[in-house]
Amino acid sequence: MNVIEETHSPVIVGDPRENMQSLLRDLRARPGGLSAEEAARRRVQYGPNALPTQGGPSWIRALTRQLVHPLALLLWGAAVLAGLSGTPTLAIAIVAVVLLNAALAFWQEQQAERSVEALAAFLPPHARVLRDGHVVELDAVEIVPGDVLLVDEGATVPADARLLDGAVEVDMSALTGESVPVIRTAGETDAVAQLLHVPDAVFRGTLCTGGTGHAVVFATGAATEIGRIATLSHGVERTDSPLERQVRRVAWLIAAVAVGVGLAFLPLGLVAGLSLPAALVFAVGLLVANVPEGLLPTITLALAVGVRSLARAGAVVKRLSAVETLGSTTVICTDKTGTLTANRMQVHQLWTPHADIRDAADIPPGDGHVAALAEALARCTDATLDGEHDTGDPTELALLRFARIHVPARGALRITVHRFDPRLRRMSTVDRGTERREVSGKGAPEAVLPLCRLSDAERATAESVVAQLAGRGLRVLAVAHRPLGDTVPADRDAVERDLRLCGLVGLLDPPRPSVAPAVRTCHRAGLRVHVVTGDSPLTGAAIARSVGIGDDDSAVITGDELAAMTDEQLAGRLQTDGEVVFARSTPEDKLRIADALSRGGEVVAMTGDGVNDAPALRRADIGIAMGKSGTDVAREAATMVLTDDDFATIVRAVEAGRRVYDNVRKFILYIFAHAVPEVVPFLLFALSGGAIPLPLTVLQILAIDLGTETLPALALGREPAEPGLMDRPPRRRSEGVVTRRMLIRAWAVLGPVSAALVLLAFFSVLWRAGWTPGADVGHHTYLQATTATFAGIVACQIGTAFASRTERVSLFTVGLFTNRLLLIGVVFEVVFTAALVYLPPLQAVFGTAALDGWTVALLCTFPPVVWGADELYRWLVRRG
Numbered sequence: 093m094n095v096i097e098e099t100h101s102p103v104i105v106g107d108p109r110e111n112m113q114s115l116l117r118d119l120r121a122r123p124g125g126l127s128a129e130e131a132a133r134r135r136v137q138y139g140p141n142a143l144p145t146q147g148g149p150s151w152i153r154a155l156t157r158q159l160v161h162p163l164a165l166l167l168w169g170a171a172v173l174a175g176l177s178g179t180p181t182l183a184i185a186i187v188a189v190v191l192l193n194a195a196l197a198f199w200q201e202q203q204a205e206r207s208v209e210a211l212a213a214f215l216p217p218h219a220r221v222l223r224d225g226h227v228v229e230l231d232a233v234e235i236v237p238g239d240v241l242l243v244d245e246g247a248t249v250p251a252d253a254r255l256l257d258g259a260v261e262v263d264m265s266a267l268t269g270e271s272v273p274v275i276r277t278a279g280e281t282d283a284v285a286q287l288l289h290v291p292d293a294v295f296r297g298t299l300c301t302g303g304t305g306h307a308v309v310f311a312t313g314a315a316t317e318i319g320r321i322a323t324l325s326h327g328v329e330r331t332d333s334p335l336e337r338q339v340r341r342v343a344w345l346i347a348a349v350a351v352g353v354g355l356a357f358l359p360l361g362l363v364a365g366l367s368l369p370a371a372l373v374f375a376v377g378l379l380v381a382n383v384p385e386g387l388l389p390t391i392t393l394a395l396a397v398g399v400r401s402l403a404r405a406g407a408v409v410k411r412l413s414a415v416e417t418l419g420s421t422t423v424i425c426t427d428k429t430g431t432l433t434a435n436r437m438q439v440h441q442l443w444t445p446h447a448d449i450r451d452a453a454d455i456p457p458g459d460g461h462v463a464a465l466a467e468a469l470a471r472c473t474d475a476t477l478d479g480e481h482d483t484g485d486p487t488e489l490a491l492l493r494f495a496r497i498h499v500p501a502r503g504a505l506r507i508t509v510h511r512f513d514p515r516l517r518r519m520s521t522v523d524r525g526t527e528r529r530e531v532s533g534k535g536a537p538e539a540v541l542p543l544c545r546l547s548d549a550e551r552a553t554a555e556s557v558v559a560q561l562a563g564r565g566l567r568v569l570a571v572a573h574r575p576l577g578d579t580v581p582a583d584r585d586a587v588e589r590d591l592r593l594c595g596l597v598g599l600l601d602p603p604r605p606s607v608a609p610a611v612r613t614c615h616r617a618g619l620r621v622h623v624v625t626g627d628s629p630l631t632g633a634a635i636a637r638s639v640g641i642g643d644d645d646s647a648v649i650t651g652d653e654l655a656a657m658t659d660e661q662l663a664g665r666l667q668t669d670g671e672v673v674f675a676r677s678t679p680e681d682k683l684r685i686a687d688a689l690s691r692g693g694e695v696v697a698m699t700g701d702g703v704n705d706a707p708a709l710r711r712a713d714i715g716i717a718m719g720k721s722g723t724d725v726a727r728e729a730a731t732m733v734l735t736d737d738d739f740a741t742i743v744r745a746v747e748a749g750r751r752v753y754d755n756v757r758k759f760i761l762y763i764f765a766h767a768v769p770e771v772v773p774f775l776l777f778a779l780s781g782g783a784i785p786l787p788l789t790v791l792q793i794l795a796i797d798l799g800t801e802t803l804p805a806l807a808l809g810r811e812p813a814e815p816g817l818m819d820r821p822p823r824r825r826s827e828g829v830v831t832r833r834m835l836i837r838a839w840a841v842l843g844p845v846s847a848a849l850v851l852l853a854f855f856s857v858l859w860r861a862g863w864t865p866g867a868d869v870g871h872h873t874y875l876q877a878t879t880a881t882f883a884g885i886v887a888c889q890i891g892t893a894f895a896s897r898t899e900r901v902s903l904f905t906v907g908l909f910t911n912r913l914l915l916i917g918v919v920f921e922v923v924f925t926a927a928l929v930y931l932p933p934l935q936a937v938f939g940t941a942a943l944d945g946w947t948v949a950l951l952c953t954f955p956p957v958v959w960g961a962d963e964l965y966r967w968l969v970r971r972g
């Protein structure tokens with residue numbers, strides 16, 4: 093929903109409930125619509141048709157939330173403990189940790205919110221209105237009071253309006269909360285009813301689920317009913333994703349371990365000879381160092397960054413959690429037209445009873461056999477050709493363009509229309525011709541041929557032509573007509589009978605060039621692709637095969653066959669049949685297919701564009717609607733909207749989902765790995781009973797936690813995709829974010845190697861000063877030794893950050909310098925550490941001393957050693 097911050101006081105012109113004539117007079121409107129100049133003038137007067145933003149100092153609340161969430165409270169407790177044990181510096185440092193983390197988390201969440209909010213810009217709501225007598229499609233923000241809207245099945249109503257003609261069924265749930273659709277009919281007024289119940293009124297934000305009509309706008313923007321209650325009910329949902337819930341659990345687990353380690357250190361420290369306050373200080377220090385307070389916001393941000401990059405790639409998701417679900421997708425059920433194909437429908441071949449199949453391009457204008465067919469096509473349509481403003485369904489537009497070549501355009505003489513029904517697969521109109529009334533019909537051959545008067549031989553010929561055309565991947569429509577007497581039957585069946593077949597039309601809609609490579613990627617990535625189409629089995633299969641979905645032996649299941657199957661049979665076929673083309677299927681079939689796949693444990697992405705597709709889109713794990721050709725109803729029900737309608741975008745979204753999930757794992761690994769080199773020195777001190785001096789001070793731990801952890805972790809969230817990402821099978825739904833392999837890497841490879849190196853740095857300083865176990869250490873030597881430990885941990889974490897960049901492959905395959913943010917993070921880390929080590933004021937606070945050249949040279953070897961050890965481990969895993 094478009095939200096613009098401009099202040100115009102809400103105005104309603106006249107009484108919206110008054111009779112139509114008075115309303116039109118008050119609005120200075122005509123059923124033919126406003127002129128462009130008048131609309132521009134009103135746009136200035138009334139302002140944009142946009143809802144007010146929900147203002148308010150919500151950031152104060154958001155920031156406070158960061159300061160009082162459970163992990164922060166734990167740290168506050170630790171600060172109090174530190175204060176009580178007589179170390180105010182530590183208490184202040186912990187408070188600094190809490191504040192800094194809160195600020196960072198706040199910033200990350202704001203970024204996340206903003207990127208989700210910005211998605212609205214990718215899906216500007218459109219509306220069709222009459223301007224200067226023409227139908228124009230414009231951004232809904234441009235609508236002004238007095239405009240005449242076209243309210244159509246599948247669309248969101250963009251402003252409050254009263255129907256001038258027609259009747260529509262609207263889902264008012266956005267406004268009233270009631271999901272039962274209501275009927276609104278032109279000409280029915282009620283001057284005393286509540287505005288919401290006026291029988292010809294439609295309202296902004298509601299969905300038209302059926303029918304069509306024109307309506308005159310009486311309120312826009314903040315003056316609309318929805319504007320007045322200011323519920324942005326179609327806003328983006330912000331619920332915790334399974335990943336976030338999992339990570340929250342992990343964070344708690346680590347926090348519990350941190351508290352445990354802290355508590356365990358108390359007796360150990362005492363045994364080693366520390367005083368109680370000193371032992372308490374260390375226990376608190378360990379706890380603070382290991383509480384992963386930054387983990388959750390970092391993950392939220394990683395998901396949000398994923399959402400943003402998806403939107404740029406043409407896939408707008410409505411929930412952060414969709415990103416991770418996408419990553420585990422196992423099956424894609426796709427439409428054919430517009431998604432696999434380019435939706436550039438064109439009449440390609442043609443058959444009439446008096447001639448063979450011909451290429452449409454070869455038929456000269458004025459060909460006698462084609463005239464009747466073209467006439468029927470020109471009448472039986474909802475599309476309009478109007479230069480730049482062509483409107484209508486691509487199939488109909490293609491048919492109409494063809495018809496125009498062969499018959500001249502005439503004024504509308506329509507009497508009734510039986511609209512295209514995807515279940516009946518046909519449509520018909522009754523028009524007043526030059527001499528008499530006529531029925532014109534068109535639709536799928538199976539739907540139309542039985543309504544035609546044909547001999548058995550004629551029927552057989554027609555059916556064989558249909559098979560030939562469909563086998564070439566063409567969408568085939570039968571076109572028929574019949575003259576009608578003076579009375580026009582109201583009943584559809586009575587109109588659509590005894591037809592004369594004018595001919596068969598084969599429409600070509602070439603596959604998008606991007607689809608075949610995308611299907612190959614799906615196959616490599618272990619994803620199956622089913623096609624669910626309303627088109628015929630032959631056409632559906634021909635198109636599917638041409639892009640590499642299934643092969644000549646693959647199953648094609650028609651709607652009728654599906655109807656005859658039990659749920660178990662369907663599930664069985666889906667398991668055994670590989671990639672299936674579901675042809676002549678209805679939206680209800682989609683729902684059954686989604687259900688059967690879900691029950692089989694698949695994670696299903698399903699596309700849809702019509703009103704009736706909404707239930708299936710809701711049921712699928714990822715419902716995908718088309719941004720260009722889809723209806724608002726489908727977009728509303730979907731989790732993801734494709735701005736370019738392209739199948740390849742779905743595959744890119746799956747890839748992005750996998751990448752984001754991988755990246756989350758990368759920084760969890762990074763954060764897990766740092767605990768070992770921080771804890772081992774303490775254990776050594778305690779276990780040696782104090783014979784080995786304490787290698788690290790509490791403030792130094794905090795400096796690592798604060799100074800070195802955050803930026804590289806953030807940077808890992810932006811890691812580009814690892815090669816081979818789409819060469820492995822989908823992640824199992826049951827697989828947690830923390831895996832055994834990850835723990836092995838953190839605690840058995842990266843952690844221990846780092847711990848050993850860090851101790852090497854510590855002891856090397858001591859030994860070079862002539863220290864032996866149990867002996868006293870000079871003050872300066874001790875400061876230098878602990879500084880070496882501190883800088884050693886930082887150096888090892890640099891190595892860990894680079895190692896964490898890839899999960900399987902060697903870092904060389906992605907390139908050492910391909911994550912710029914990480915390089916910046918590392919530079920920051922090094923500068924920060926150097927400042928602590930070499931700047932006298934900071935030395936005084938953190939108990940550090942300048943390191944000599946020898947130690948610095950030793951530390952420089954740590955990052956490559958840690959990373960090298962992990963490279964070796966990964967190589968062994970790849971080989972094994």
Ligand SMILES: Nc1ncnc2c1ncn2[C@@H]1O[C@H](COP(=O)(O)OP(=O)(O)OP(=O)(O)O)[C@@H](O)[C@H]1O
Pocket residue numbers: 427428429430485487488512514517518519534535536537567568569624625626627628
């Ligand atoms: N406007 C129309 N008028 C009459 N018949 C139509 C019209 N559009 C489509 N048909 C017929 O109905 C069949 C089903 O069309 P529908 O639009 O429901 O298919 P779909 O599910 O959108 O197909 P796809 O999977 O290719 O997108 C078509 O194969 C065609 O024969």
